[in-house]
Amino acid sequence: MDDRLAAPSAPNPIPGAWTRAARGAGLLGANGVPTPTIFAEMSALATGTGAINLGQGFPDEDGPEAVLDAARTAITDGVNQYPPGMGSPDLRAAICEHQRRFYGIDLDPDHEVLVTAGATEALAAALLGLLDGPDDEVVVFEPFYDAYAALIALVGAKRVTVPLRWPQFQPDLDELRAAVTDRTRVILVNDPHNPTGAVFDAAVRTEIVRLAHQHDAIIVTDEVYEHLVFDATHVPLATSEGAFERTVSISSAGKTFSTTGWKIGWVTGPAPLIDAVLAVKQFLTYSGGAPFQPAIAAGLRLPDEFFTGIASTLRGKRDVLVEGLRAAGFDVSVSAGTYFTVADAAPLGAADADEFCRGLPARSGVVAVPLTAFVTPERRQQYATLVRFAACKRDEVLRDAAARLAGR
Secondary structure: OOHHHOOOOOOOOOOOHHHHHHHHOOOEOOOOOEOOOHHHHHHHHHHHHOOEEOOOOOOOOOOOHHHHHHHHHHHHOOOOOOOOOOOOHHHHHHHHHHHHHHHOOOOOOOOOEEEEOHHHHHHHHHHHHHOOOOOOEEEEEEOOOHHHHHHHHHHOOEEEEEEEOOOOOOEOHHHHHHHOOOOEEEEEEEOOOOOOOOOOOHHHHHHHHHHHHHOOOEEEEEOOOOOOEOOOOOOOHHHOOOOHHHEEEEEEOHHHHOOOOOOOEEEEOOHHHHHHHHHHHOOOOOOOOOOHHHHHHHHHOOOHHHHHHHHHHHHHHHHHHHHHHHHHOOEEEOOOEOOEEEEEOHHHOOOOHHHHHHHHHHHHOEEOEEHHHHOOHHHHHHHOOEEEEEOOOOHHHHHHHHHHHOOO
């Protein structure tokens, strides 16, 4: 037979960055092909069973009308082409105004602010721009947002984790000190914290900054839930004494304005660090979201009542969810912020959160995700029965979910 007519053989798994990222996130199957994330799997299960999806953290309500109207106006007015690579001047000015208004941080909009395609791109550009490969270590708090592992692996750096333990989910300071060494290039801090809903206390923030100075590390903060702190005011790490000059702060519009699909994020910090992030970001998307940038600028300038109101509203949603979880027999860690509440299914006889979550839609008509989706394999046992629920849904949906979980 002519070799040209022979059936082509299947290619070997393609090596490269995507393989490193998938392996780092724990998504590489035995055949070398990436497997779906737990979010994709659970959302498909929700769709297939008609269950209420409290697994993925996206709102089912639109953001404030003033922000939506500003986007519509921008589209109509022709703001539909590439904005400047650093972001539109008005949005960068609005970010500066926001940081000064809420935190007392003064920024130069031309050199210390960078607009990105959401916080995840900001994280990718920051880690790619600040890390130099396998000799660098990144300290992260575990459980962690799943993109962290993939992005660190993409760079080829080493991930070092500090566990957050049930039910308070605050790090042990001795374990933090042991994790940060002279090999640490970045301390990656997510506060308020996804997936646990924890808000780090002052002692933790102070120690992070002290260790960064001691070991000449850079702090990268993920603060996308900054306005969803329930019983206090968010305190950015960059406001700690001696922190600003070595801190890259990341946030986004999605969680604050319920516009997760717009993908407008930003990075702030000292000019040399922003330059390093920009050096990578300009080759990822260059720029984007042109009509959404003036809309988010309008959102950042909304009165204080809006920002206190969204925290108060979500606190009420959290309370509905917590009441339902307790009525169903879960032990509950009451979150201090974010969309999320973590519950322990062990009192219900669960021994494996993965198995429990896969059976929950059929039993109760509700979807959640196991906390083990956010941890390294060697620590799975510490979180074996813990489950994350998202409260960022309409009140009637949460009440329905609570009733289903409680069997009413």
